[in-house]
Amino acid sequence: MFITIRSKLLAILLLFVMVTVTTSVIIFDYFEKNKDALSNITQKAENTHVLLLKDIKVTHEFFENETINPDFFESGKSQLIAKHQTICKMVDISLNELDLAQKKNNFELSDSIRNLKKDFVEYKTLTSNVFKQILIRGFKDYGIEGKMRNYAHELENYKTEIGLVNILQLRRHEKDFIIRQEDPYVLKHNALVHTIKDNLSIDNSINSNTKSAIIKILNNYSKEFTNLIVYEKKLGLKSGKGFKKQIDDISTKIEASLATMVEFSAQKEQTALVNIKLVYLCIGLAFVLIGIFSALAISKRISRSITHLKEKIDEFVKSDFTVRTILPINNSDNEVDILTTNFSIMEQHIVNQMTSLKQSNKDLEMLFYVASHDLRPPLVKVKELTNNAFIKTTDADTKDSLYKINQSWEKLIVIIDELGIVTNVKTEEIKTEKINIEELIRSIYSEFSSFTGFDNIIFSLEIKTSSEFFSSPALVKAIFRNLIENTIKYSTKRKSFSFLKISVIDQNEEMLRIEVADNGIGIKKEHLVKIFEMFYRGTNVASGTGLGLYIVQSSIEKLNGAIGVESDENSGTTFTILLPTNYKKKNIKERIIHNREISELTNSVLN
Incomplete structure (x- = not known):
C-alpha cells in the first residue's frame, strides 16, 4: 500500500498529527x-x-x-x-x-x-x-435621651424655684457632654444638681411638697443623664471607644x-497555574521527545536505502566522477530502487563521458605540446634561412617579399610560444611557495623596459596587505606579465600622460584583491564579454595573438580565483582579481561550491 516514500511519510505525519491534536485537546x-x-x-x-x-x-x-x-x-x-x-x-x-x-x-x-x-x-x-x-440610648424624644428631655421639661415648670439660669446651665452641660464626650461637663452637671438641691433645702419660701416634687424630678433627670453617660461611653459612637x-x-x-x-x-493560584503549566509542558515535551525519537527511528528505517545511496553518490563525487560505486540495477517498483537504478545508469554514462573528455583534453594538450616543442625548431630554422636570404638578396621586390615572410614566421613562432604557455598553465602541477608580491610585480614590470612607450607610462604600485601570500609563482607571473604587457601595448599617445596603477589589498582573511588600472584605449562594451576567449582580439591597434587574457583567466581559475573587468572606450580599463592567500587543491565538488562563493564575492566587489 505504501510503496512511495511520500505515502509512507504522509501516513506517519497524519498519525502523528492525530495523536498530537487528541493529546493537546485532552491536556x-x-x-x-x-x-x-x-x-x-x-x-x-x-x-x-x-x-x-x-x-x-x-x-x-x-x-x-x-x-x-x-x-x-x-x-x-x-x-x-x-x-x-x-x-x-x-x-x-x-x-x-x-x-x-x-x-x-x-x-x-x-x-x-x-x-x-x-x-x-x-x-x-x-x-x-x-x-x-x-x-x-435613644434620640430626642426616644429612649434614655427622651426620658431625660421630659424630666428637663418638667423642671422648667419650676423655673421660679430653681432658677431659669440653673435649668439652662444644666441643659448646657448636658449638651456639651453629648457633643464633646468630656467628663468635666459631667462633673459640672452633677455639681450644679447638688447646688440646686442645697439651695432648695435652705429656701424657706418654698413649701415642702414643692421641694419634694422638684427634688424627685431632679433625681430622675440626673439618673437618666447618668444612664445616658453610661450608654454614650459604652457605645463610643462619638468618642471612638467602647463598642x-x-x-x-x-x-x-x-x-x-x-x-x-x-x-x-x-499567589497559590499563580503557583498552581505554574505547576499545571509545568506539568502541561513536561507532558508536551515528553510527547515531543517521543515523537522525535519515533520519527528518527521511522525515518532511519525509511531512509536507510536513501542514506546508502547518498553515501555512494558522495563517494562518486569525491572521486571527481571517475570511480564507479557499482550500485545494483533491478526492476522493483519501490521509489528508492528506481532512483538507485537510474543513478547507476547515469553514473556509468558520466564515467564514460568523463573518460572521453579527459582523453580529448589529453589529445589537445598533446597537440599544443607538439606545436610548442616539435614545430618550433623547424619554424625557427626556416625563419633563419629566410632572414639569411633577405640579407643576401639585392633585388628590392624579393627583399620586400622575404621581409613579409619573415614577419609571418615571427607571428607563427609567437603563437606557438604562447600555446606552450597555455599548455603549461593547463597541465603544470601547482607548486606553492611564499611570494613577495611587491618584488614579483616590480620585476615583471622591468622586463618590458625595452618596449616602445614604456618610458611614457607613469607606474605606481600600492601594497596594503597584512596577509602572507602562498601561491604558484609561475601562474602569478603569467597573470601580471600579460596584464602589464597589454597596458603598455594599448596605451594611447593622444593623452598627455599614460599611467598603470596596481593595488593589492586584503579583501578578507582568505582573499587578496588586486586591481590593475590604466588609462589606455579601453575596450568597447560589445567586446567585454569575449575578451577572455582563446584567440579573441578586440582591436588591431597593436599586434597580438589573442591568447594573453585567455592565459590570465586560465591561470586565475587554476588558482581558484576570479577576475572581472570594467572599461570605457578611450578612457581606460580596470581589471579586478581575487586570489586566495593560500592556494589549496580542491576536488570538483569543492571547486563548484568555491566558484559559486567567489562569483558572488566578485559581483559584490564590481557592483
Missing part, C-alpha cells in the same frame, strides 16, 4: 478546568472581601444617619440593618463556599477561614448588640485577614 481541557477552579477560589475570596467592605460601609452609614433618625427610634426598624443582615448572610455563604473550594484544591486556607468565621461571628454579635443599645472601637477593630482585623487571604489565594 488543554484539563488545564482550563483546573484554571477555572483555581480562579474561582481567588474570585470567591475577593467577593467575600468586597461584601465585608460593603457591610462596613453600611454599618458606618447606620452610625452616621440612623442614630439621629427619629423614624428609626420610633419604629425600631432600619433598611440599613436589614441590608447589614442580608450582607452578613451572603458573607457566611461565601465563606462556606470558599472553604469547600480551597479544600478541594488543597489551598491550605482552612485555619484562616475558621478564624475568619469566628471573628465574623463576633463582628455580627457586636453590631447586633450595638443596634439594640442605640435603641435603648464602636470593638466593631472597628474586629472589622479591620477581618478586612486584613480577607485581604491577606485574597493575596495568598492569588
Whole structure:
C-alpha cells in the first residue's frame, strides 16, 4: 500500500498529527478546568472581601444617619440593618463556599477561614448588640435621651424655684457632654444638681411638697443623664471607644485577614497555574521527545536505502566522477530502487563521458605540446634561412617579399610560444611557495623596459596587505606579465600622460584583491564579454595573438580565483582579481561550491 516514500511519510505525519491534536485537546481541557477552579477560589475570596467592605460601609452609614433618625427610634426598624443582615448572610455563604473550594484544591486556607468565621461571628454579635443599645440610648424624644428631655421639661415648670439660669446651665452641660464626650461637663452637671438641691433645702419660701416634687424630678433627670453617660461611653459612637472601637477593630482585623487571604489565594493560584503549566509542558515535551525519537527511528528505517545511496553518490563525487560505486540495477517498483537504478545508469554514462573528455583534453594538450616543442625548431630554422636570404638578396621586390615572410614566421613562432604557455598553465602541477608580491610585480614590470612607450607610462604600485601570500609563482607571473604587457601595448599617445596603477589589498582573511588600472584605449562594451576567449582580439591597434587574457583567466581559475573587468572606450580599463592567500587543491565538488562563493564575492566587489 505504501510503496512511495511520500505515502509512507504522509501516513506517519497524519498519525502523528492525530495523536498530537487528541493529546493537546485532552491536556488543554484539563488545564482550563483546573484554571477555572483555581480562579474561582481567588474570585470567591475577593467577593467575600468586597461584601465585608460593603457591610462596613453600611454599618458606618447606620452610625452616621440612623442614630439621629427619629423614624428609626420610633419604629425600631432600619433598611440599613436589614441590608447589614442580608450582607452578613451572603458573607457566611461565601465563606462556606470558599472553604469547600480551597479544600478541594488543597489551598491550605482552612485555619484562616475558621478564624475568619469566628471573628465574623463576633463582628455580627457586636453590631447586633450595638443596634439594640442605640435603641435603648435613644434620640430626642426616644429612649434614655427622651426620658431625660421630659424630666428637663418638667423642671422648667419650676423655673421660679430653681432658677431659669440653673435649668439652662444644666441643659448646657448636658449638651456639651453629648457633643464633646468630656467628663468635666459631667462633673459640672452633677455639681450644679447638688447646688440646686442645697439651695432648695435652705429656701424657706418654698413649701415642702414643692421641694419634694422638684427634688424627685431632679433625681430622675440626673439618673437618666447618668444612664445616658453610661450608654454614650459604652457605645463610643462619638468618642471612638467602647463598642464602636470593638466593631472597628474586629472589622479591620477581618478586612486584613480577607485581604491577606485574597493575596495568598492569588499567589497559590499563580503557583498552581505554574505547576499545571509545568506539568502541561513536561507532558508536551515528553510527547515531543517521543515523537522525535519515533520519527528518527521511522525515518532511519525509511531512509536507510536513501542514506546508502547518498553515501555512494558522495563517494562518486569525491572521486571527481571517475570511480564507479557499482550500485545494483533491478526492476522493483519501490521509489528508492528506481532512483538507485537510474543513478547507476547515469553514473556509468558520466564515467564514460568523463573518460572521453579527459582523453580529448589529453589529445589537445598533446597537440599544443607538439606545436610548442616539435614545430618550433623547424619554424625557427626556416625563419633563419629566410632572414639569411633577405640579407643576401639585392633585388628590392624579393627583399620586400622575404621581409613579409619573415614577419609571418615571427607571428607563427609567437603563437606557438604562447600555446606552450597555455599548455603549461593547463597541465603544470601547482607548486606553492611564499611570494613577495611587491618584488614579483616590480620585476615583471622591468622586463618590458625595452618596449616602445614604456618610458611614457607613469607606474605606481600600492601594497596594503597584512596577509602572507602562498601561491604558484609561475601562474602569478603569467597573470601580471600579460596584464602589464597589454597596458603598455594599448596605451594611447593622444593623452598627455599614460599611467598603470596596481593595488593589492586584503579583501578578507582568505582573499587578496588586486586591481590593475590604466588609462589606455579601453575596450568597447560589445567586446567585454569575449575578451577572455582563446584567440579573441578586440582591436588591431597593436599586434597580438589573442591568447594573453585567455592565459590570465586560465591561470586565475587554476588558482581558484576570479577576475572581472570594467572599461570605457578611450578612457581606460580596470581589471579586478581575487586570489586566495593560500592556494589549496580542491576536488570538483569543492571547486563548484568555491566558484559559486567567489562569483558572488566578485559581483559584490564590481557592483
